[in-house]
Structures are given as structure tokens and as C-alpha cells.
Amino acid sequence: MEQSPPRNTSVTVADVARMAGVSKATAARVLGGYGTVSERVREAVTAAARALNYRPNELARSMTTGRSGTIGVVVGDIENPFFSLAVRGITDIARQAGFTVILTNSGENAETEKAAIRTLLAKRVDGLIVSPASESDIDHLREATRSGLPMVLLDRGSEALDVDTVIADDRHAAETVTRKLIALGHRRIAYITACDTPDHCFRMVQDINTGSVRRRIEGYLSVCAEAGLTGMEKWVRVGAVKSEQTHSIVAELFRSPERPTAIIASDSMIALEIFKVHRQLGLSIPGDVSLVSFHDADWTSVTTPTVTVVRQPVYDLGTTAAKLLVERLNGAAPAARKVVLKSEIVERASTREAYGDC
């Protein structure tokens, strides 16, 4: 005789209550873990729930409580090791705090980001962690916060948005790196970033609307200026989004008569491409060109030469953002906090003194 297992689709509190011989309200109390119930009743209900294989319906619960138990996360691209590590940090804290994470990729595109936010609002997420694609195009974010939704900005801030923000000390890190390169005699220092401008050219820092990158470039330019290097804007290259684009940017730099003697890569994917191209062109790192990369990707310590990097506390960026958000979700309502986590320069073999005439 086959014992058909209880078909679960929609065993409700009412069913459990009936089986346990109590009212819906009472069953709900023990199932939902609120209010007070006598021990006997609690056991009866629990037993009935198990027998029926009852599964709570979070959706229904959310309807009445107004809390969905979810956090919406918007990152540029989960495939990017920077974001996957940060998201790991977010999910770890979220799970621990009883929240679940809805993940969306913006592809660093403001329109896609808007659509994502809209969806997340419709899903009634309890809070938002966003790494905004643009610093200026933020009406959708402002509106979300204005409607009372707690939000934390990750890795990129926005002066125009008065919300919790967790970033690394990008400007300081860039300053330090630039200073070191200049001390090594470098004068032609290129900075390559994925951030793009309408005409794919860089003129001034205001062109960059990704906070973290803008701050880095500000640091880079200011240290250069301090050292008497002016017009360094011409060494900033934007639009290194996909590897082909990065490839041509790097190749063009390397082939130009005035080749840079040092390059700062704004992320590890760009650094990787630089590594590929320098080899194709038969150049030497650090003989011909020094290399520094933002983000201490795991591989940077095994290449030949090993790569000097800015080690950002990426995982902690994620956990910190999640913690700030969870605090608010648990009722705290302090003024917007701006947290800046320290980066560390890890000097390895890809940087050395500039050659020749520099």
C-alpha cells in the first residue's frame, strides 16, 4: 500500500488549526511565534503542522506586516570579482540577520538601474544596497529614499544623496600610489578606467560620474600638480569597459611615441588586459612600464612580475553596508552615516624606477 506523502501545495494556518482543534488565531500565534499560548496547545499545533507539512507563506505574512524580509541589491556586474566579493559580504550579513537578498545587475547603465529599482520597489524590499551607475542620474534613488525606503550606497557615494554610504579611501589611495610613482621618477603616468564619458574623452574630473573613480582621479591629478606636473588630464583614459576596448586603449598608449612609463589600472580586469597586451607587444613590466592596479585580485600575486595593488577592503565594504542597513531595518534612525574604509598599498614587483630620460 503506497503511503502518499502529504501534498503540500497550500496547507494554511486554517488547516493546521482545524487539525489541532484550535482557532485560526491561536494556530497562527504558535506558527508565527508571537503572542502567548499554553504549552499543550503549542504542542498540538506544532504536531499538526508537522503532520500536514505546513509551510508558512512569507508573502501573506509580508502583506500584513508590511515587511518583506528582503534586501534589494543593485551592482554593476556580479561577474566582476570586486562585486562578487562585496555581494558575498552582503549576503553573509543579511542571512545572519534573517533577510534574503534579491540581486540585480545594472551593467553600469543608469536606465537598467532605474528599471531594477522599480522592480525592487514593486517587490517591496525592506531596504536597498546600491552601487549607483551614475552619481548624477539619481532621481530614482532619491525618490526611493523619499518614500521612506532605507538605502545604503556601496563603493560610490553621491553628494546629492543624504544616505548611508560605505566607500574606500580612494582618493587617499590614489594619492599615495601616484606619489610613489613620481618618487620613482615617473612623469608619464596613465590612468585607465572603465567609466566612460559621452565622447569617450577625458577633460576634467567632473566628466566622471562614478564617485570612487572620480575621487581617485582627483587624487592622482592633485599629487601630479603638487609635483609640478600639469596637463596630466591627457593621461587619463576612459571607456575601458570590455576587454576589446581596454585592449585598444592600452595598445594605443604603448605604441604612441610618448609611451607612458607607468599605468594605474582602475580595476583588476583592466590590469589583466594590460598584462596581456604588454606581452603581445614585447614590452617588459616593470622594465618598460610600471603597473599598479586597484583591487587586490587573487591572481595579482602569482604573475611574473607580481602586481603592485591597492588592496581595498571589499568584503568589508559589503558587510558594513549590510550592517548599516540592517540597523535601520531594525528601527535605528540615525542621521546618514558616511563610512570610509582604509585601503592598503601592497607593493610588489610591477613597479620600479622609471627608465631613461624621465
Added chain:
Amino acid sequence: MEQSPPRNTSVTVADVARMAGVSKATAARVLGGYGTVSERVREAVTAAARALNYRPNELARSMTTGRSGTIGVVVGDIENPFFSLAVRGITDIARQAGFTVILTNSGENAETEKAAIRTLLAKRVDGLIVSPASESDIDHLREATRSGLPMVLLDRGSEALDVDTVIADDRHAAETVTRKLIALGHRRIAYITACDTPDHCFRMVQDINTGSVRRRIEGYLSVCAEAGLTGMEKWVRVGAVKSEQTHSIVAELFRSPERPTAIIASDSMIALEIFKVHRQLGLSIPGDVSLVSFHDADWTSVTTPTVTVVRQPVYDLGTTAAKLLVERLNGAAPAARKVVLKSEIVERASTREAYGDC
């Protein structure tokens, strides 16, 4: 005079209906995009919705329709480049199909996975994409499917589970790789995996309950046997979960009197650790030991030497899984499909003929 923007918290269909001067049902029809409405009414309602800044409540909609518009995803660790790429594939397809993704990490732990599944069921996800931590410990998965929830297994199958499955041709890839190494004269070939056994020792393939890895080891052992190499089980090392563990496993192998002449790394994180250790110990790749890695991580093409890898179609693993699931969510109900995607061996500089007495 400050124009206070419409406070959005809970503008409902009823509000819109009232403002548009129609019934709730009618407003709902245009807002929800179903049923038929006259053009005039549609416009009135749309206008009212905009004026009130109406936001649909997906939760409420889900309650009545029974569809939440979400897909639950359970992976081992989003920080692992393999999974982050696969998840990228999943989210791309999901978004395109109008679904949103709830992401959870199991940490390759069956208990954590169970809890995750329970949460996802409570959230009433429409379907599940799971990369099961264990092939045998799957009652929770079986129960989920039995209750009618569509599910797709990613990267790892389970004979015991008759559901859609998307994997790479791991066994074949391992066979090919092993055959090549043997042809190069290798006899002492180690295989290192993160999959663990209760006593951290490997005796037979049944010890491994991660489908993909088990199939690889099967392929490896069978090709060895074909070539007359027996007892190769002793060359399989398990438990390379964290880098410290991998480190000691590799160091121990390298220091043993009978050092392996070739190593197959079951994932790119292990390969990276092998790279670090070989250098610390002053060994040469491929002079002293050849290296092959599963997963074509981006860095494998820039190290010195470059690393021979099994290039799995990771992104496609993700998109395919998502497509199979979306098909079912859209009503298709074919028998369980087992999709096997082809891997490709990319021969680079880390493999060469065995030295000396082998």
C-alpha cells in the same frame, strides 16, 4: 510655497480608482494590464496613477495570482568566479523573462542549503536553480519538486533526482586531460578537489558526492586504469576548501619523496594556490610539475607559464539552466531534460613531458 511631492507609501488601486472616478476593479484592470477597458477610462486611470505616483504592490499581486515572479538560486559561493559567472548568466535570462533572482550561498554545506531552500519556499519562489552541495543529501530538494516546484540542477546532477539538469561534460574532459598527461609520460598524476569526505581521505569515487567532481575523478581513474596505472586513488586529494587547506595539501605533495609530476586542479582557486606554493618551494612549472586546471579563469592566460585549462561553458551553464526553468514557468512540462554542454581543453605552457624516470 513648497510643493510637497506625493508621499508614496501605499498608494493603492483604490486611491487611483477614486481619483479617476472609476471602480477599483476597472482601475485594477488597466493598472494590471488585463481584461478590457475603454480608451477614455484607460487614459483617466493612467493619468491618476501618474499623478499619485502609484507603485504596484507585487506582493499583493503574488498573493492572488500565486506567482511571485522570483527565481531562487542556491550556489556554493558567489565569490567563486565559477559561480559568479554562472549567476550572471542566470540573472541575464531571468531579467529578460521578467523574473527576479533571490540569491543564496550554501557554503557547500547541506544543512545551510536546506535552510536556504526552506526560506525560498516560504518566499514562494516560482522556481529553483540549485547547485547541490551534496548528491545524496537531497531530501529537501526532492520534497520541493514533489510539491510541484520547478527546479533545475546546475553543474551537478543527481541520479536520484528526476529534474532538469545542466552540466558540463566533466568526465570526458577529465579523460582527455588525463590521456594527454599520460601521453606526455606522466605516471604520478595528482587530482586535488575541494570536495571533502568525512575522514578527509579518498578511497573510491563513491566517497565524492558532488556530481561534477565525481565524474571527473571517474574519468581520470578509468583512463589511468586503461593505461595500466592502478591504485591511482592514492593521488586524489580532497578537502581543498580554503586556501590554507589547499596550501598544506599541495606542500605535502611537493615535499613527499614521490612527488607527483603532474597535478590536476579541480577549480581555479586550487590552481592558484598550487601556483603560489610551487614558487615558494622553488619548483618549476612545467619543469618539475605540470599543471592543468578546471575552469578557464581569466588570469590563467597571463601567468608565467600560462596555464593549461579545461574551459567550461560557465556562462552558458547559467543561461541554459535559466532558460529551461523559464520554459517550465511559462507552462511547458516536458520530461526532465539532461543537458550536457561541451568543455574545451586549452593547452598552454604549464604542461609538458614528464622528466626523468617516469
Added chain:
DNA sequence: TTGAAAGCGCTACCAC
């Protein structure tokens, strides 16, 4: 084409 009303499964409030 439109409206009234009945739920979806749960929580919350108020009596008893």
C-alpha cells in the same frame, strides 16, 4: 465595458 464582492494566507486588534 464596468462594478460589486469574494477571497489569497496571514497578522493584529479586541473581546471574552
Added chain:
DNA sequence: GTGGTAGCGCTTTCAA
């Protein structure tokens, strides 16, 4: 401590 009951915001009959 327990039970009745009124919603949460939406979709979905069923009549008009």
C-alpha cells in the same frame, strides 16, 4: 490564554 474578525492590495468570478 483563546477566539472572532477585520483587513493588507490585489485579481477574479459573476452580474449588470
